[in-house]
Structures are given as C-alpha cells and as structure tokens.
Amino acid sequence: MADQKIYQASTTAPVNIAVVKYWGKRDPKLNLPTNSSISVTLSQADLRTHTTAACSASFPTSDSLLLNSSPQDVTGARTQACFRELRSLRAALEASDSSLPKLSTLPLKIVSENNFPTAAGLASSAAGFAALVRAIANLYELTSSPTELSRIARQGSGSACRSLFGGYVAWQMGTKDDGSDSLAVEVAPASHWPTMRALILVASAKQKKVSSTSGMQTTVATSELFQRRAEVVVPKHMEEMEKAIKEKDFEAFGKVTMMESNSFHSTCSDTFPPIRYMNDVSWAAVGVVEDINRKAGKIVAAYTFDAGPNAVIYYEEANTDIVAGVVKGALGSVSGWESRDIKAQASDVLDVADVEVLNKGITRVILTQVGEGPIRTEESLI
Numbered sequence: 001m002a003d004q005k006i007y008q009a010s011t012t013a014p015v016n017i018a019v020v021k022y023w024g025k026r027d028p029k030l031n032l033p034t035n036s037s038i039s040v041t042l043s044q045a046d047l048r049t050h051t052t053a054a055c056s057a058s059f060p061t062s063d064s065l066l067l068n069s070s071p072q073d074v075t076g077a078r079t080q081a082c083f084r085e086l087r088s089l090r091a092a093l094e095a096s097d098s099s100l101p102k103l104s105t106l107p108l109k110i111v112s113e114n115n116f117p118t119a120a121g122l123a124s125s126a127a128g129f130a131a132l133v134r135a136i137a138n139l140y141e142l143t144s145s146p147t148e149l150s151r152i153a154r155q156g157s158g159s160a161c162r163s164l165f166g167g168y169v170a171w172q173m174g175t176k177d178d179g180s181d182s183l184a185v186e187v188a189p190a191s192h193w194p195t196m197r198a199l200i201l202v203a204s205a206k207q208k209k210v211s212s213t214s215g216m217q218t219t220v221a222t223s224e225l226f227q228r229r230a231e232v233v234v235p236k237h238m239e240e241m242e243k244a245i246k247e248k249d250f251e252a253f254g255k256v257t258m259m260e261s262n263s264f265h266s267t268c269s270d271t272f273p274p275i276r277y278m279n280d281v282s283w284a285a286v287g288v289v290e291d292i293n294r295k296a297g298k299i300v301a302a303y304t305f306d307a308g309p310n311a312v313i314y315y316e317e318a319n320t321d322i323v324a325g326v327v328k329g330a331l332g333s334v335s336g337w338e339s340r341d342i343k344a345q346a347s348d349v350l351d352v353a354d355v356e357v358l359n360k361g362i363t364r365v366i367l368t369q370v371g372e373g374p375i376r377t378e379e380s381l382i
C-alpha cells in the first residue's frame with residue numbers, strides 16, 4: 001500500500017502596508033509591476049495569517065484550500081502558479097536525492113486563518129499568499145531564501161512578495177520579461193527602527209468594491225497621470241524613502257508616505273471611469289493627521305490609504321501621546337484601544353467636524369507596530 005502518512009508544516013505571515021505604493025502591472029499574468037514599492041511589515045501579534053500546508057496520498061486527489069473555515073477556489077491561475085513553482089522546486093530536490101519522499105506528487109491541503117477581516121483593505125491577500133508560499137516551502141523543506149520565495153508569492157498577489165520579510169521591505173520592479181528580477185529585498189530589519197508604530201482606523205469591514213487587480217488595470221489603460229507617477233514620481237520617492245528609513249528620519253518618511261498615498265489616489269481619480277477608495281471618513285482622518293502635525297510644528301504622524309477607506313497612521317513611539325493619545329481623546333468609545341496602554345489626551349487641536357465624521361464612520365482601531373517576517377510554528381490547523 002502507498003505511504004498514507006500526512007506530511008505537514010505551519011507558519012504565520014504578516015500584513016505589510018506600503019509607504020511607496022504598487023499600482024499598475026506591466027505583465028498581469030506574472031504580476032510584474034510598473035514601479036517598485038516599499039512597505040513596512042506589521043506585527044503578527046495584531047495582524048497575521050496562520051497557515052498549515054499538508055500533503056498525503058490519503059487526501060482527495062485535488063488540491064484544496066480552506067480560509068477561515070470556508071473552501072476557496074484553487075483553480076485560479078495565481079494559486080496554480082504558486083503550487084506549480086513550489087512543486088517544481090521540490091521535484092528538483094527529489095531528483096537530486098532519491099531517499100526523499102515524493103511530496104511533489106501528492107495532493108495539497110492548505111488551511112488558513114486570518115485574525116482580521118478578509119478583503120477589507122487590510123492587505124489580507126498579502127499575508128495570505130506569503131503564508132501559503134512559506135508554509136508549502138517549509139513542508140517541502142526547500143532551502144530557498146525569502147527573496148527567492150518572493151518571486152513565487154508575487155505571482156499569487158503582488159504585494160504578498162513583501163510579506164516574506166519583516167521590517168522595511170522593497171519590491172524591486174525588475175526589467176526582465178520572465179520576472180526573475182522582480183523580487184522583494186530587505187531595506188532594513190525591524191530591529192533597525194523598532195519604534196515605528198501604526199494606528200489603523202478601520203472605516204469599514206465590508207468587502208471592497210473595485211479589486212486592486214481590476215482597478216490598477218483600468219488605471220494603466222486610461223490614466224495619463226499614472227505615466228508620470230511610474231516614470232518620475234515613484235523613482236524619486238523610492239530613493240527618498242530608502243534614505244529616510246536608513247537614517248530613521250521620520251519627517252522625511254512621513255512626508256513621502258503621505259505624498260505617495262496622495263499620488264496613488266490621484267491616479268485613481270484620474271482613471272476613467274474614476275476609482276474612489278477614500279471616502280469622507282478617510283478624508284476626516286487626513287484632516288486629523290494634519291491638525292496633529294500642525295500642533296507639533298513638524299511631521300509626527302503620516303497617513304496612508306490602500307485600496308479601501310481605512311487609514312493607517314504611522315508615528316514613532318516617543319510621539320504616542322500626541323498622535324495615538326490625541327486620536328483616542330476624540331475616538332475613545334471605539335473598540336480596539338484596550339490592546340495597548342494609550343493615555344487619552346485632550347483632542348481640542350482637532351477639527352470638530354472631522355471628529356464627528358470619524359465617530360460615525362470608524363468601527364474599530366488596531367494599534368500595532370513594525371514586526372518580523374513569517375514565523376514557523378508547530379501549531380497545526382489540521
């Protein structure tokens with residue numbers, strides 16, 4: 001009888017929030033971007049995907065994926081590309097060492113759980129594909145580096161390639177047609193600048209209306225502003241951001257982060273038909289950050305928005321009171337503050353109309369910080 005053993009491995013993987021945004025594909029099949037990007041990896045204590053990858057001759061013959069207990073379609077080109085690439089790396093190992101079990105030929109069963117709402121603009125696809133690729137790489141005992149695995153995770157979801165590292169991560173767009181040089185690399189580990197904090201204002205836990213994939217395709221096809229962004233704006237921001245991170249210069253980091261978010265959402269407005277991810281609640285969050293910075297007399301808080309209305313506000317630990325404390329003073333009744341010891345401060349520096357909009361539109365806050373890359377765990381979901 002064939003070997004009925006169940007082989008398995010588990011990992012957790014983080015969310016990342018870009019400070020130089022990926023928006024636009026030069027090759028939609030391989031998920032090759034029109035520009036490079038940089039992100040901050042967020043702590044898995046607060047946001048993470050936990051994934052177990054298993055394979056066995058005793059499993060049903062087709063591969064399967066369960067996310068938060070509901071079966072997912074794995075026949076899509078992106079998931080298939082990840083499975084195929086990982087299987088071929090395993091097959092190469094098996095070919096070089098005949099004593100290895102032929103795991104590459106066995107059906108896969110993947111089980112995943114997010115500790116945050118899926119597809120609410122919280123980069124769940126990034127953590128999801130990074131965890132899937134890392135878990136299967138662990139199962140297959142691949143020796144590939146995170147950068148090598150980023151080439152595979154990228155094919156699942158572009159931003160996922162950056163979630164294979166902790167800290168501050170760049171995705172270099174590359175120039176080759178086969179995508180072999182479109183990879184994620186570490187700019188600096190979390191330990192280089194560990195005081196980076198993030199306050200996430202969750203504006204809606206609903207599914208987003210225009211997916212990143214289709215939104216960016218329409219932008220590439222119709223926006224002229226996008227051309228300038230890809231050719232001029234992003235290359236400049238990439239340089240400035242790497243320097244800001246290396247020098248731990250929050251003012252420079254914050255300025256580029258906000259200008260990047262503005263540039264990205266402007267190209268969304270310039271898309272035809274226009275795409276609108278930020279709503280009135282998002283703009284109230286922009287107002288609050290501006291008021292905080294005006295009061296401080298310098299940039300101590302930086303907003304950024306992805307393909308949804310949630311605000312991510314970066315700040316340094318030393319400024320917790322004047323950033324998170326002030327927001328708590330205005331939004332104290334919302335859930336999520338209990339996870340950290342933040343002292344509510346007087347919020348009279350904030351515009352009352354903005355505070356009113358935030359109180360109506362923010363469903364919860366998430367307090368988190370820069371964190372580590374994927375972590376192997378023995379905790380199995382199977």
Ligand code: DP6
Nearest residue numbers: 018021022157158159212213306307
């Ligand atoms: C706005 O990585 O979700 O969050 O490659 O089509 O899966 P696909 O897109 P995805 O796009 C993320 C876009 C963004 C900016 C960013 O994370 O850089």
